[in-house]
Every structure is written in C-alpha cells, then in structure tokens.
Amino acid sequence: MAEPQHHVTPVSTYVYVFLALLVCTVLTYFAAKADFGLLNNFIAMAIAITKALLVLYFFMELRHSxxxxxxxxxxxxxxxxxxxxxxxxxxxxxxxxxxxxxxx
Amino acid sequence: MNSTPLVDGHAHGDGHRHPAHQFETMEQQKETSTLGMWLFLVTEIMFFGGLFTAYVIYRHMYPDAFAAASSTLDVKWGGINTAVLICSSLTMALAIRSAQVNWRKGILIFLSLTMLLGLTFLGIKAIEYRAKFVERHVPGDVLNEPFHFELENHHEAAVAQAQDPLYPRHAEIFFALYFIMTGVHATHMIIGILILAVLWHFSRKGKFDSEYYNPLEMTGLYWHFVDIVWIFLFPLLYLLGAHTH
Amino acid sequence: MDTIAARAPVTTTAETSFERPNYLNSSYGWKSWLLTLDHKRIAILYLISVTAFFALGGIFAGLVRLELLTPEGDLMGPDTYNRVFTMHGVIMVFFFLIPAIPAVLGNFLVPLMVGAKDLAMPRLNLASWYVYNLGGLFTLWAVVHGGVDTGWTFYTPFSTTYSNTYVIPTALGIFITGFSTIFTALNFIITIHRMRAPGLSWFRLPLFIWSTYATSLIIMLGTPVIAITILLVGIERGFHIGIFDPRLGGDPVLFEHMFWFYSHPAVYIMILPAMGVVSELVGHFARKKVFGYRIVAFASVAIAVLGFLVWGHHLFVAGESVYSATVFSVLSMLVAVPSAVKVFNWTATLYEGSISYQTPMLYALGFIGLFTIGGLTGVMVATLGIDVHVHDTYFVVAHFHYVMVGGTIMAYLGGLHYWWPKMTGRLYSTFLSRLSALLVFVGFNLTFFPQFILGYLGMPRRYWSYPPEFQVLNVLSTAGATVLGVGYLLPICYFGWSLRYGAKSGNNPWGAVSLEWDTPSPPPTENFYTTPVVTHGPYEYLAEDVHNRLTQEANFE
Structure with missing residues (x-):
C-alpha cells in the first residue's frame, strides 16, 4: 500500500469479471428452470452471493481496501x-x- | 460550493489540492470519506434488509402463492435488466479507471454510458410495470380497479386453491413486496443517475484527474451497491416459480 | 509536549482566552449561527431544539398525570387521552431521548475529546440539525391538527387501518428524523476512527467516546430498519396494501418484529451515551482512574451487540413461538451482564476515591441508583412467566421510565452541569443546582415507584380511568410528577441566568485532566491552538491533582 491512490486495475480484469457475472446470470436462469426441490433456493442464493462477492471484491475494490x-x-x-x-x-x-x- | 455527496477537495490557485479545514492531509480526507461511504452502504444494507426479511417471512408462510405470482413476471425483461445493470457497473468502474490514468475524455464517455444504461434499466422497468397495471396485478387501491389474480391454467388454479385457499390474497402480498422492493430500488437508481449527471458536469469542467477523483469513487461504490441489490432481487422475484410453472 | 505540561491546568493561560476569540464571539448574527459548520455551535442549536421538544413532551406528560389524578375521566375523554400519551411517547422517544446526549453533548465533545478541529463532515452535521427540525415540524403539524392515538409503537393493523388520526405525518416526521440520527452517528464513527490526535490510542479515549461509538454503531445498523418499517406502514395506510393487515393475509406480528428490531436497540441508543457520561463524572469526581477501564469500554460494545439480539421479549404475549420466546428471554438476561459490570465498576471506582459532591456528581450517583432499579426490574420482565403477568401494566411503564428518565435524563442533566462551564465559560448557582438534583431525584422516585406497585396490582397502561382503589398511589405519582417538573424547570432558569450574570468559570473549574479541559473554556473555533499530543489516559489523577481540585473547589464555592 505504498501509493493507495493508484491501484489501476487492467481493463481486462474488469471485462473478465463482467463476463463472469453474465455467465452467472445465465446459470441462475437455467438452475431455476430445473427442479431440485428445496435445493433450488440454495442454488439461486449461492449464485447471487457469488455475483455479489465478485462485485464487492473487484468493482468496489474491496481487495485494495x-x-x-x-x-x-x-x-x-x-x-x-x-x-x-x-x-x-x-x-x-x-x-x-x-x-x-x-x-x- | 460542495457539489459532491461527500467530502470535497479544494483546488486552489497553485494547482495543488488542499484538504478541507478539519483534515490534516488529503490522504486522511480520502480514507475518511471511503469509510463514511461504506458506513452509509451499511445503512442501505439494513434498509433493503428490512424488505428482504419481510419477503423471506412471507415466502416462508405462503410458498405456493408466491411461486404462482412470481411466474407471471417476465423473466426475459428481468434477465435483460440484470445484464444492463452489470454492464453499467462495468462502465462505472471504467469511468473511475479513466480518471486514474488521467484520460479525461474517457471519464465523460463512460459516465455517459453508465447513465444511459441506468435509464435503459428504468425504461424496461416501466414496460414491466405497465404490463402489471394492464393485468391488474397492482395491490391495494392504487388503481381504480381492484387487484385481480387468477391462474390461467385451470388445473394449476385448482391445485393452488387446494393448497392455499386464500392464494389470490397471498399473491397480492407478493405483488405488494414486488412493487415496493423494485420501487425502492428504482428510486435509488434515479438518485444515482442524478448524481452521475452532476459528476458528468464537473468532469466536463475538468475537475477530476488522476490526482483527485474521490467523488467518482464514492459514487461508484453507491452504484455498484444498487447493482448488488438487483442481483438478489432478480432470482428472488423472477425465478422462484420458474421450475413449477 | 511532555507529560507534566500536558497535564498542567490551563488556568495559567487564562489571559490568552480573554484576548483570543472563542467559538461564541468569533462571529455574530443569525447567519453565523444558522449556517455554521462548527460542531460546537451545532451542539448549541441542538440544545435549543431538544429542550423545546423536551418541554413539549413534558407538557403532555403533565396532562397524563393530571388526568390520572382521579379515577374518572374528568379532564379528558379516552380519545384525547390516547392522543396525549401517544404524543408524549413519540416526542420524548424520537425527538428527545434518542438525540439528547449524542446530538448535544456528543456533538460538542467528540471532536474536543479526540483532539480534532471538527467532526469529519461538518456540512453533514449541520444538515443533520436541519433534518431533525424538519422531521420535528411534520410531527408538530400532526400535533396541532389533533395528534395520533396509536401509541408511540404504531402497532398494526390499528395504525394502518383503523386509526382516524394523523399517522402518516407523524410517521414521516420520524422517518425524516431518522436521517439526522444517522448523519450524526456516521460523523462520530469516522471522526473517532480517523481524526484522533497524535498519541490518542483507543485505550486513551475517554469512556464517553467509547459509549458514543457503540451508540453510533447501533444507530447505523438499526435506524434503517425502522425507516423501512415506517415506510411500509405509510404505504399500507395510504394505498390499502395489505402487508401487515391480517384481513389481507398479512402478519401484524411481523410488524412488531421489525419495529422492535430497531426500537429495542433504541433504548440502548438512549442509555449507552448516558453510561458514558456517568463514567466520566464518576472518574472525575472521585479523582480516580475508572476501575476496570477496558472492561467498561468493552461492556459498551457488548451492550451494543447483545442489544440487537433481544427484541423478541416485547412479543412474549403477541403470538411469538414458545421456542423463540425462550431464546429471547435468555438473551435478554445476558444484556444484564455488561450493564451490571458497569454498575459494579462505577461503585469500585468510588471506593477510596476522593469524592466531591458537586452537582454533576449528585446526578451521576442518582443515575447509578435509579439505573440499577430499572435494570433489575428489566431482568424481571425479561423472565417469561413474570412478563405474562405484568405485560402492558404500569410495572412496565415504571421499569422503562426508571431506565429512560432515571437513567438517560439524569445523566444528560449531569453531563450538562459538568460541561456547562466548558460550553459557555460561565458558572451557575451551586445551591440551586444541588437543589434541582435533589428535587429531580425525589420527584422521580415519588412519580414512578408507586407505578411499580400499581402495575403489580394489575393496573393496565394506556387507560384514561382506573378503579378507585388505585387512587392513593396515583395521587402520589402525580404529586411526584409536580416535584419532578419543578426540578426540570430550575436548571432552565439558572442556566439562562448564568449566561448573562454567571461568574466566569476559568478554563478548568473542575480541575479535570482529560483532553477537553486542556483548551480554553469556551474553546476557540478550531478547538485547540495547536494540535494536542496526548501522552496519558483521560483519568490519570495524581495526588497533586486532588490538591489542585480542592483549591479549585474552594474558589468554585
């Protein structure tokens, strides 16, 4: 943390995170279509939490906080x-x- | 004098930034505003949290009615809106990055894109709301017509009736929560877009560069947070009846 | 700055304080006050607003006691009575007890105690005062137009469907005022984290700062929940959407859960800063380091955390599951542990201390006694079996008044008396202030102790009339309220008097050694002429300090 004002993240990282979020969105749709009984809830929440963590960690820069x-x-x-x-x-x-x- | 939601830094004639009077250094000021913003987001978590809790409780009480009501929402629009918001989070992050690398034109481009995507989200939301108004899926006496909910499939309707005799009433609670949750979320979006517009104005004046872009960063945190709320709203509202209906 | 220099009383530099302007006379005019960004001036603004609301809430309390003087409803009918006790509760809870200590004493003292020039976000701080008054205006509007009759708890479905009074304006007022509380709390947390003076480590902070910090945490985590709950009530009432209405499949118990998720921690918002004030007073007037400083500090945080896990004890008879009620009952008793730790540590601090019975200390000692009674009866009502018996009786009313009035207001007044010379640079009458402390203590006990008995005998709360056999105790209670009222009026008089005619206090009339006394009284706008360097804890008194104190006290008398 020598110069905390300048953690310039490469554009590619942001794009990868963006793509991962899109994939998760598609995944959550198909997971909801299939019938896993009670598990459906857990799968949907697990994917949502993963997406939230991605946003928190990369977009909201928690990794440099x-x-x-x-x-x-x-x-x-x-x-x-x-x-x-x-x-x-x-x-x-x-x-x-x-x-x-x-x-x- | 202060246009940004949090702490500002004054650019003086000598071109260097000085912290506000109560701070010793710019560094201290920046750290303070970051912590302040996160604390504000904690209050936002608890604010939406009250709604999420109410949702969880009622879904626990009336699972079938909720699934039936959920299946009338349009997953296509909900999914597209999720993608739109994720996209806007990307452009927001890139706007901040443009400031970090001192690319002033980039700030303007990406802020514009973020606002545009935000407005797209609201437009799609309006289309969805309109559909619900037409179907009279609006609870209470907001419309002149009373709330009406009936499953089109007669077999399903009979099953639902058997499991939960009051299911149209309980579906009304789902729609009440749907409108309040998405409504509060949309209000946050509108506020976010207004703040972005102000930031856009200031970046046009060249206020932000690699040395000072704190307001951009703070607004970014807010914008991403609103995105996270939608990330949870989408499966909870749109997808919960997907496998049964 | 070496240790001795930092600890020397500032009285030696008294002359400079006459020459240099302080925060009160650095600028003049309405604008310099209404647009001020100085935390000290904002504290004074808050003091004025909060006192006004206290007076209004006090008038409603007086009306309640007057009505209950006789068993019949001869002063007002049931409808009016419902409105009067509701307005008493709403105003006292949301517009006095919650903001009183943080917004007045906290605003004034937090930057001084951490050695900062101001709070981290001065504009937000000023906004907080305006937002508070805006919320107050909405509520006042409702009062003028006839008030609300739901009780301060706004239980559904009565508040959403059946009440014909001004629920929405009042709710809106509370919603808006919530923002002002959040602004203040946010400011405190980041100020305490990021703006401490060099050398001021966490364990050199005064205990008032610790408790203010813990309070701010509760405010940040709890207030948003009441905001959304009130919003839901407003939407349900406005658009007839059934979220909490059982006719529409809603669950009124969910409202109670959401309401108390905030409102129970809210009683810790009221009592924690009071505990902080008492820790200061006990330490400084016993001239001793507060016994078990770290434990007292952590107890504040423990109360803040545990306080969030106990709200279910308000729902014992509301339809909560038996399992859940049992868990909440046990958790509620756990909160008694850190609270008791504090009481024991204050008592241990007094042991072999060099105690002086100045007015602030009288209030602090009153606090310890009354809070103990309030806390112990709290354990009683946290017990499932007893609560079923005394629920919604005057026993509960007496219990929470012992905590809120006997606790919070005693500490608030004690703090105000202690820091008055700091805020204004003036002294007030020793005799009158001691008399008022005595009147408040006696009047308070006379008002509320009979209510314990009344409640235990079965007199329900919130009724405008009662069976004649309860009259003796009710007359005692009303008589006590009169004494209490005089006790509260006196400080307004002699504080007002001292502003103009009070003797100059000098910089450090109590001979205290903590940081806020290490600068002139009243302080300059920038608080400290040079950034202070802290080398010791807030209560490190030496024998010579005790001697200093005795000399100071001689002057004070």
Missing part, C-alpha cells in the same frame, strides 16, 4: 443475516400447541 473497510462491509451483511435468522427462528418454530390428553 483497508481491513477496516472490509470489516464494515462484512458487519453490514452479517447483521442482515442475523436479522433474517432471528426472524426465522420465530416463524420456523410456530406450531400448534398440543395439550397433553388427560388419562394418557
């Missing part, structure tokens, strides 16, 4: 997953209360 910046970005996404997870903790465990039958 300070640790503090990376930590900030990670904290944001972590908190989002925390929120979704704790919400699902409630909704995933909503079930009818079964009262014990007397005499059994």
């Amino acid at each position: 300070t640790r503090m910046t990376v930590l900030t970005a990670a904290a944001g996404f972590f908190w989002l997953f925390l929120m979704i997870g704790l919400f699902l903790m409630d909704y995933g465990t909503r079930m009818a209360v079964v009262l014990p039958v007397p005499g059994k």
Whole structure:
C-alpha cells in the first residue's frame, strides 16, 4: 500500500469479471428452470452471493481496501443475516400447541 | 460550493489540492470519506434488509402463492435488466479507471454510458410495470380497479386453491413486496443517475484527474451497491416459480 | 509536549482566552449561527431544539398525570387521552431521548475529546440539525391538527387501518428524523476512527467516546430498519396494501418484529451515551482512574451487540413461538451482564476515591441508583412467566421510565452541569443546582415507584380511568410528577441566568485532566491552538491533582 491512490486495475480484469457475472446470470436462469426441490433456493442464493462477492471484491475494490473497510462491509451483511435468522427462528418454530390428553 | 455527496477537495490557485479545514492531509480526507461511504452502504444494507426479511417471512408462510405470482413476471425483461445493470457497473468502474490514468475524455464517455444504461434499466422497468397495471396485478387501491389474480391454467388454479385457499390474497402480498422492493430500488437508481449527471458536469469542467477523483469513487461504490441489490432481487422475484410453472 | 505540561491546568493561560476569540464571539448574527459548520455551535442549536421538544413532551406528560389524578375521566375523554400519551411517547422517544446526549453533548465533545478541529463532515452535521427540525415540524403539524392515538409503537393493523388520526405525518416526521440520527452517528464513527490526535490510542479515549461509538454503531445498523418499517406502514395506510393487515393475509406480528428490531436497540441508543457520561463524572469526581477501564469500554460494545439480539421479549404475549420466546428471554438476561459490570465498576471506582459532591456528581450517583432499579426490574420482565403477568401494566411503564428518565435524563442533566462551564465559560448557582438534583431525584422516585406497585396490582397502561382503589398511589405519582417538573424547570432558569450574570468559570473549574479541559473554556473555533499530543489516559489523577481540585473547589464555592 505504498501509493493507495493508484491501484489501476487492467481493463481486462474488469471485462473478465463482467463476463463472469453474465455467465452467472445465465446459470441462475437455467438452475431455476430445473427442479431440485428445496435445493433450488440454495442454488439461486449461492449464485447471487457469488455475483455479489465478485462485485464487492473487484468493482468496489474491496481487495485494495483497508481491513477496516472490509470489516464494515462484512458487519453490514452479517447483521442482515442475523436479522433474517432471528426472524426465522420465530416463524420456523410456530406450531400448534398440543395439550397433553388427560388419562394418557 | 460542495457539489459532491461527500467530502470535497479544494483546488486552489497553485494547482495543488488542499484538504478541507478539519483534515490534516488529503490522504486522511480520502480514507475518511471511503469509510463514511461504506458506513452509509451499511445503512442501505439494513434498509433493503428490512424488505428482504419481510419477503423471506412471507415466502416462508405462503410458498405456493408466491411461486404462482412470481411466474407471471417476465423473466426475459428481468434477465435483460440484470445484464444492463452489470454492464453499467462495468462502465462505472471504467469511468473511475479513466480518471486514474488521467484520460479525461474517457471519464465523460463512460459516465455517459453508465447513465444511459441506468435509464435503459428504468425504461424496461416501466414496460414491466405497465404490463402489471394492464393485468391488474397492482395491490391495494392504487388503481381504480381492484387487484385481480387468477391462474390461467385451470388445473394449476385448482391445485393452488387446494393448497392455499386464500392464494389470490397471498399473491397480492407478493405483488405488494414486488412493487415496493423494485420501487425502492428504482428510486435509488434515479438518485444515482442524478448524481452521475452532476459528476458528468464537473468532469466536463475538468475537475477530476488522476490526482483527485474521490467523488467518482464514492459514487461508484453507491452504484455498484444498487447493482448488488438487483442481483438478489432478480432470482428472488423472477425465478422462484420458474421450475413449477 | 511532555507529560507534566500536558497535564498542567490551563488556568495559567487564562489571559490568552480573554484576548483570543472563542467559538461564541468569533462571529455574530443569525447567519453565523444558522449556517455554521462548527460542531460546537451545532451542539448549541441542538440544545435549543431538544429542550423545546423536551418541554413539549413534558407538557403532555403533565396532562397524563393530571388526568390520572382521579379515577374518572374528568379532564379528558379516552380519545384525547390516547392522543396525549401517544404524543408524549413519540416526542420524548424520537425527538428527545434518542438525540439528547449524542446530538448535544456528543456533538460538542467528540471532536474536543479526540483532539480534532471538527467532526469529519461538518456540512453533514449541520444538515443533520436541519433534518431533525424538519422531521420535528411534520410531527408538530400532526400535533396541532389533533395528534395520533396509536401509541408511540404504531402497532398494526390499528395504525394502518383503523386509526382516524394523523399517522402518516407523524410517521414521516420520524422517518425524516431518522436521517439526522444517522448523519450524526456516521460523523462520530469516522471522526473517532480517523481524526484522533497524535498519541490518542483507543485505550486513551475517554469512556464517553467509547459509549458514543457503540451508540453510533447501533444507530447505523438499526435506524434503517425502522425507516423501512415506517415506510411500509405509510404505504399500507395510504394505498390499502395489505402487508401487515391480517384481513389481507398479512402478519401484524411481523410488524412488531421489525419495529422492535430497531426500537429495542433504541433504548440502548438512549442509555449507552448516558453510561458514558456517568463514567466520566464518576472518574472525575472521585479523582480516580475508572476501575476496570477496558472492561467498561468493552461492556459498551457488548451492550451494543447483545442489544440487537433481544427484541423478541416485547412479543412474549403477541403470538411469538414458545421456542423463540425462550431464546429471547435468555438473551435478554445476558444484556444484564455488561450493564451490571458497569454498575459494579462505577461503585469500585468510588471506593477510596476522593469524592466531591458537586452537582454533576449528585446526578451521576442518582443515575447509578435509579439505573440499577430499572435494570433489575428489566431482568424481571425479561423472565417469561413474570412478563405474562405484568405485560402492558404500569410495572412496565415504571421499569422503562426508571431506565429512560432515571437513567438517560439524569445523566444528560449531569453531563450538562459538568460541561456547562466548558460550553459557555460561565458558572451557575451551586445551591440551586444541588437543589434541582435533589428535587429531580425525589420527584422521580415519588412519580414512578408507586407505578411499580400499581402495575403489580394489575393496573393496565394506556387507560384514561382506573378503579378507585388505585387512587392513593396515583395521587402520589402525580404529586411526584409536580416535584419532578419543578426540578426540570430550575436548571432552565439558572442556566439562562448564568449566561448573562454567571461568574466566569476559568478554563478548568473542575480541575479535570482529560483532553477537553486542556483548551480554553469556551474553546476557540478550531478547538485547540495547536494540535494536542496526548501522552496519558483521560483519568490519570495524581495526588497533586486532588490538591489542585480542592483549591479549585474552594474558589468554585
């Protein structure tokens, strides 16, 4: 990090990332067309997360950022997953209360 | 005096940039604005996060109605729009790169392309919205006509009815979330395009070069973030019913 | 600058402060205030706005207590009563408690305490004040036109479908004010990260900075969620789209989840800065390094993180799953750990300290006692079984007033008394200020302790009338509120008086050694004449400092 103002990325890197993102988009379409049952959700999200990481890492230059910046970005996404997870903790465990039958 | 969303640097008569009064060096100023921008993006993550969470919960509650409603969206337009946004992210990155290598004309070219692609995205979004208006898939009383949702395939309709007797109501929730999520996203796009227009104006005046291009970089972060939101919206909204319908 | 020089009281340079302009007299006129980028002036602007909203919220509180003086609804009907307590809650929570300490004391002190010339983004800081007032105007508009009757929690579907009051303007006001909070928090975080003076390492920062930092984290992560929630409520109400409406397949419990995901951490937004202020006061008035400095610092961060994991305890009786309720109950009790760590460490700091009972310290000691009661009853209501019994009763009302009023407002007033000479360069009446601290403490307990009993006996909250057997305790509570009101009015009077007639305080009337006192009072616009070099922690008092303090105190009296 001698001269952090000038991390000039070659155009080819950007183009490769761009192509990878396009391929992922096509891939996610065909993955959704096929029926993998519950797995469909995971595949779709895995591809979306991959694409997001590509954008974060190359376009948003996280690879040349300070640790503090990376930590900030990670904290944001972590908190989002925390929120979704704790919400699902409630909704995933909503079930009818079964009262014990007397005499059994 | 300050046209950019974050910290500016003043170009004085001697041609050198000086930091704003509260900073010691340009370096400190730049690092501070980068961290500030990322913190802002964290608030954006949580802002969209509230919507994503609501979406996840309702999809968990009404999976069949959501899949049925999702299948009425046009995957073709959604896919094209994804490509358009990815393309605009590329041009945005290239605009910043042009500044880094001091190619001032390049900044203008790539900023224009980015704006153009952003507008294309919004145009396609308008076509999609119009289709939904025609089909009366607009929830609530936004239109004069009430919301109407029915599966065309009678067999599918019967199955859906059996699984979820209230499925048209639950499809309405899907469309409510669809319009709000894409609407909030489109609002971010419009704001982004307006900021890009201001930056374009300033780059025409030659304000940005390899020594100072911080506002370009900050706007780039915002633009890419809006792209990431769409990367998640596309499979969640358009593709979730693709394998069953 | 060697250690001794950095620690010498600045009083020796008092003459220079008369010659050089300070931030108050460097420029004059309305424009110089309304367009200022100086964090100290913005803090003063915030002080004025926040005080106005506090007064308004206080008037509504007074109306509530007046109505509850008698069991019958003789002052107002149920509709009016609903509006009055709602406006009390909305104004106090969103326009006073959340911004009070960060926006007034934080704005003034963060750059001074980190040795910076200003916050990192001064324009954003000024924008924050304007945005705050804009949001306030929307809410005031709603108040003038008849207010809202949903309670400050805006529970759906009542707020989205059935209420006939001004929900959308109020919600819009809260939405807009959220931005001002975010602007302030963003400024604090980057300032604390990037603009610390040379030598000021993380563990040399005052504890107020640590707690402000933790608060800012909560604001950044939580506020956007309330923004989107309020937006959804507005859209649902405006366009009759059923997101939270059970008639349309929506789930009102989802609203409660989303609302409390922010609003529970919001109580830590209120209490954490207060804890920071108390850490400062305890350290400086016991003339000791705060016991377990690092633990207290990390406890702030722990509270911020754990505070995000407990919101479900507001939904115990709302239809949340039993499993989820159990988990949230356990997590809620965990927050008591870092909070208790702080209380124990303040107490340990006092042990063998050279304590002086100046007004700020009286407030701090009051805080510790009241916060302990508020916190312990918090553990009680976090317990599933007890909560089912006391939910929506005055027990809960008493509990959170002990934390918010007994905690936050005590600390806010304590901080204001402590840093008043720093902000204005003037002294206020020692006798009156001690009297007000006493009145606030006595009045507060008289107001809210009977409410614990009322709630435990089963008096529900948010009703305009009650059975006659509750009257004695309610009269006690209203009497206490009157004393409390006098206690709050007094500081406005003697602070106002001190602005014009108060004796000059000198640069460091308390003989404190932390960085903000290392510059003239009131400080110059650029805060420090030369960038300070920090060589020691904020509470490193030596025997000679204690001696200095005693001399200073003699002058002060």
